[in-house]
Every structure is written in structure tokens, then in C-alpha cells.
Amino acid sequence: MKFIALDFETANSERGSACEIGLVKVEDFKIIEKKSFLIKPKDNYFDFYNTEIHGIDEEMVKNEPEFNDIYKLLKSDFENYPLIAHYATFDMSVLRHTLDLYNIDYPKTIYSCTYQLAKQAFKGEFSYRLDSLCKSHGIELEHHRALSDANACAEIAIKIFKENNVEKFEDISKKFDLRLGQLFQGGYKGSAKTFKSSYKLTDFDIDESKFNPENDFYGQAVVFTGTLQSMTRKEAQLKVLEIGGKCTTGIVKDTSYLIVGEQDYSKYGAGFKSSKMKKAEKMLSSGKEIELLTESQFLEMINNE
Numbered sequence: 001m002k003f004i005a006l007d008f009e010t011a012n013s014e015r016g017s018a019c020e021i022g023l024v025k026v027e028d029f030k031i032i033e034k035k036s037f038l039i040k041p042k043d044n045y046f047d048f049y050n051t052e053i054h055g056i057d058e059e060m061v062k063n064e065p066e067f068n069d070i071y072k073l074l075k076s077d078f079e080n081y082p083l084i085a086h087y088a089t090f091d092m093s094v095l096r097h098t099l100d101l102y103n104i105d106y107p108k109t110i111y112s113c114t115y116q117l118a119k120q121a122f123k124g125e126f127s128y129r130l131d132s133l134c135k136s137h138g139i140e141l142e143h144h145r146a147l148s149d150a151n152a153c154a155e156i157a158i159k160i161f162k163e164n165n166v167e168k169f170e171d172i173s174k175k176f177d178l179r180l181g182q183l184f185q186g187g188y189k190g191s192a193k194t195f196k197s198s199y200k201l202t203d204f205d206i207d208e209s210k211f212n213p214e215n216d217f218y219g220q221a222v223v224f225t226g227t228l229q230s231m232t233r234k235e236a237q238l239k240v241l242e243i244g245g246k247c248t249t250g251i252v253k254d255t256s257y258l259i260v261g262e263q264d265y266s267k268y269g270a271g272f273k274s275s276k277m278k279k280a281e282k283m284l285s286s287g288k289e290i291e292l293l294t295e296s297q298f299l300e301m302i303n304n305e
Contacts, residue, residue, distance in 0.1 A: 001161060002027045003169050004081040005114075005154035007146045008094040009054045012047040015097035018067055019046070019056050022146030023074070024154040025081065029162060031154055036147035038064040042101060054144040068102040078107035082169040083183075086130045086153045088113035088191055092181065096188060106188065111181040112172050113191050114156045119227075120176050121160040127229050130156075204241055211244030216301050218244040221254045225276040226261025228295055239302050251279040257291050259298045 005024040011017040018039050025033040040061040051057045071078075085091035088111055099106055118128050125136060130152055134141040139155050142148035160166070166175050173180050181191030212218055222240045224233050224247075231239075236259070237247040248255065258280045273281070280290050293301070 001029055001167060001169065002081055003084050003154075003157065004077055005150045005157060006083050006085045006091055006095075007149035007153060008091050009056060009144065009146050010050060010094060011041045011056070012045055012050055015093050016101040017041045017043075017045070018094050018098045019050075019061055020054065020146040021067075021070070021074075022148070022150035023077065024147070024150045025077065026154050026158060029158050031151070031158075034147060034151060036150075037070045039067050039070060040064045042066060066102075067098050068104065071099070071102075071104060075107065078109060081109070083109055083111040084114060084153060084157050085111070086114045086149065086156070088115070088181065092183070092188070092190075096183070105185045106183045108184050109182075110169065111183065111191060112169070112178060113181075114153050114160070116178055116191070117160050117172070117176060118156060120178075121164060128227065204238055206241050208244070210242060213244065215243045215245075217257070219246070220256040221246045221248055221252065222257045222259065223248055223251055223255050223276060224259045224261070225274045228259075228261045230295060230299060236298070236302075243302070251276050251283065251290075253283075253288070255280070255283075255290055257293055257298075259293050259295065261295060 003026050005026065007022045008018050009020040011019040019041055020036065020038050022036040023034070024031055038056070038061050040063075044058050044062060046057050083092070092111060096106065115128055115130075118125070118133055122128075122133070122136075126132060130149060131141060131143045133139070133156055134152050137156065137159065139152050140148075141152045164175050166172060170180070172178055179189075179192050182189040217240050222237075222245050224236060227233075228236055240247050251258065258276060260274075260277070277292070280292060283290050
């Protein structure tokens, strides 16, 4: 078993604004090397929100190398080790966008996600956020600094692989319902769950006599994106249907609300946007009224009798 756990921090909402990278190399289930680099983004512009999260600003990186110089030191590792990250959708997107910014070819490698793995390996966790998993599994963490996050990701991955007898990185797809992501020159394929939902919205048996016309969601089309912490998505959809709202699996022309799970919302300010978020923003820019809500806002509104 060998892999590199990876984490990026970004300067602003642009995915190509990497300002720090942390890498932890693992071989035979043991951490053998750790390294991190501060990175000067191409335009060295930092959003206040991002600096509040990780503590890095323009002054800290003004004399640091840009990513194209740092990548020369990392290229061999990226080409010879599989990669893993906690919420890999974000970190791999940062990697691709930053490589694109400097016209650097993608390395040929495979990757996976400890967030998705943990959801299957650690059933019943209150949250699968990195800080929550570290707390419940006794892993030290200085959250939102790249090396500490990468190290925590590596330790979580080692624990999962040992407990599930995953001897080779390529065996992840056999042991879990996950497809390995791929990077290759000219493109990529995302890491994703290989199974489909076992229910349809039409399967719900709703008592229309209990509809609540006073509720904000009554008669409105609601869509969910990301993982909810307080309940399953199916349970949340049922709550909407029970008060007389409508649920769809994707953004449509009459969608009124997009409910964003805590994991996706925490990444939103750092640049991550799901396909549903992007579509909602596009609809907003064209004049369509659609509101983005956090899970806590959804709970407050759905329980407003």
C-alpha cells in the first residue's frame, strides 16, 4: 500500500489560487515523509474570508515561489503515487486549475477521497468533516493548515485501509462502492460512488390532509445538494413533501430553494461549488428567483408551524 495524502489551501474563490500545499507520503501503512510549501498565487490576491479560515495572507507568501516552480519538486511524486484527499473533489479541482494556469500537463495517476471512504467505513459518525473525524478518532489536527490536514487525511486513510484489509490502493473500488478518480494528460475522471439511490421521490406515501399552507416551502420546489448532518436526504425530502412542498433531484426552471449540506457549504467560501450550485448561480444571474439555504436555515424554516 502506498499513496500520498494531499491538501490545498486557496487564497480566494478561484480554484487556481493555491496558497499552500501539504503532502504526506505513506508506504506499507506507515507515514514516511511529510512536506509542505507556501505558494504565492499568480496575482497574490487574498479574500478576507479565506485568510480568516487558514491565516495565510499576501504578506506571508510574497517572497514564496509560485506553483510552477514548486511542482518541479513534486512532479515525480505525483506521477508515482496514487493521491488521496479529504473531500477530493475540492483538492483535485485546485490541482487541475493550478496546473492549467501554468499550462502544465496533468500527471498520470489515480485518486480517492477519505470523506467518501469514511462515510462507508465509520457508520454512525455525527459528522464526516475532517475536524469531527479527528476528534472522534483521536487524531491531532491544526485545521485548515495544509500539512496538518494532509497528515490527518493520511492517518484516517491508514485506519480505514487496515480495518478493511485494503492491501493495494487499486482495491478501494472492490472494497467500497467508490470509483477511483483518474488524472491523465489532457483530462480527468472524477472519483464517485458507484451505486444509485434505492428510492424514488414517487415512492413516498404522503397524507395531503397534513399540508401546511403557512410554511415557506408549501407549493415550492426544493432541491438538496451535499450531505446533511441532522438527517438523511430522504428524510429531509419527506419533510418537504409532508408540508406540501415539492422535491426534485436536480435544479429545474421552477426551483425555489437549494439546500446546501454543511460539508459543501463550508467549502463554498473556499471556492467549491457543486454542479447544482453553479446552475443555481446561473439562474440567479438570468433573473430567476432561487434561494440558497444552509441546513440550519432549512431546519428553522421547515419547523416553522
